[in-house]
Amino acid sequence: MGTDTHISEHRAADHLISVFEAQIRSGALAEGDMLPPEREIVQTYGVSRTVVREAVLALSNKGLVQARPRHRPVVVKPGYDTALNVVQSIVGQLLDQPGGIRNLFDLRIMMEAALVREAALKATKEDIQRLKTALMANEAATGNSEAFFRTDTAFHGVLFEIPNNPVLPFIHRAYTTWLAPQWTQMPREPQRNQRNFQAHKRVYEAILHRDPDLAEKELRAHLAAAWDQVCITFEGL
Amino acid sequence: MGTDTHISEHRAADHLISVFEAQIRSGALAEGDMLPPEREIVQTYGVSRTVVREAVLALSNKGLVQARPRHRPVVVKPGYDTALNVVQSIVGQLLDQPGGIRNLFDLRIMMEAALVREAALKATKEDIQRLKTALMANEAATGNSEAFFRTDTAFHGVLFEIPNNPVLPFIHRAYTTWLAPQWTQMPREPQRNQRNFQAHKRVYEAILHRDPDLAEKELRAHLAAAWDQVCITFEGL
DNA sequence: GAACATTTTTTGTCATACCAAAACCGATCA
């Protein structure tokens, strides 16, 4: 019931954390800056090194600073790049849930179906040109499974870029960085690559003809086939 | 495994972290169990309390244990609930980006447009009944802005439940828990509530008539109006 | 001015100590 957030009680580190977080967000600590040495923070804020280290560690885990061992922590502006790491760990957790793979895959289908609809309705000439370029690269790579995988994700990536919403490429990156390790070890015969390319081509042509229903249909068929591949590869369903 | 940043150099805490993480995932440490006392871990693994505390803190930040001050950390199985907190912080970061509000709102429009399409095509009788119940509660609350907000999100929540994908309600919760604080302080005259309810009703009826195109159109109109409200409330665009 | 050797910082880790809150336990009392 009680959705936690009982931050009621106070640890000394929490204060330090919020102080630095504010300094980072306000720009007092710019990106690339280094945090002061631990002993200096100790003197400045009158706390023990224990607390300082705890606070810095928390900032590091929050992604606000990047702390390599034996190096001073470096400030990183919170943004899409820093968020990516966290999202990836989230995706990992979601995948561990029962049916996680299927659920995330379904979600991807839903999102990408919506994407091709939008693309069919609102893609600019430049968008379509980029799609075509990606498609041609995809075709050229049907013989090389490794290269085909790259051009495959690139083609889908263009779809995520069309709505001009930076959150979408972000999601795509989070998804593919999970996918990549699993996908690459799947057997990919050239004939299957050829079939996938043809599917991409049909989606592209539906977008070209400004037919959202057809684009969605082709996209869903393509991803359903991809899911079958996944199923065959990982017996676990 | 090392989904994290750089596995380059070794901190002593990293070992402990992976040990406990393995124990949690394998079930050796079940949900609700408490981690051993720090001093016991010290003796077991032959490291200092500094390292133990650092490891526990990291586990806590990872969401694998829930550590209230002065209490023993309690093991939590990674799942949707634990992931929620992290996602909320991510959403916060994304909102801080330039145009973040607009981008996330657009994303929501896109997702929910896809949702009502699916609902119009595949909603069961039970789904439609739940939608109707939520709609009626919504209508009954047009006079009370606070209650209307609750029934409003509940109605949209039902939409996220229809595809039977637990990730979708998860996303909805992450979205609304951000939205709630901002939304509630918006002025909501009953007349505006009435208009929002009518919009909900039109979406519902489109789903009832199995008309995905109309459902999407009504949903987009509804959310576009909602965005105008947001714009009016927060000058910052 | 560049390559090398040396000194100083700074982090990572350990050990110890103390306080206060929590948990534990036994005695008391209804």
Added chain:
DNA sequence: TGATCGGTTTTGGTATGACAAAAAATGTTC
């Protein structure tokens, strides 16, 4: 018997000091 109350033990939060090793800063030599 069972609940309550008080004190004792455990345990987490913090402080302090120390040391090794790596990094950074400095100086030295060619």
